[in-house]
Amino acid sequence: MEVSCATSFDERFDPNNVINEDPKNFWVTTGLYPQEVLITFNKARVVNNVRFLTQGAKKVVIEGCKTTNASEFKKVGESKELTGKSGGFQNESITLTDA
Secondary structure, eight states: OEEEEESOOOTTSOGGGGGOOOTTSOOOOOSOSOOOEEEEOSSOOOOOEEEEEESSOSOOEEEEEOSTTSOOEEEEEEOOOOOOOTTOOEEEEEEOOOO
């Protein structure tokens, strides 16, 4: 599993941190919406659930793709409108449907 594309990059907060489970490693974006990150797998995988820890996010949408050239994406999960205290963490999980 690797991050193959991200809409925001800061070498101090690498986009690959989105797949790192250590909360001390994170991806920082520009704050403009929407932000996107593309995660690729080395072989076909079934993903049933995505867990994320965010700060200041409004909503998270998960799209899946079954093609090898990443050309046909379909929404497979979406969070509710996220709320949180100013500066607080949003710890959420999304159960995915079949892509």
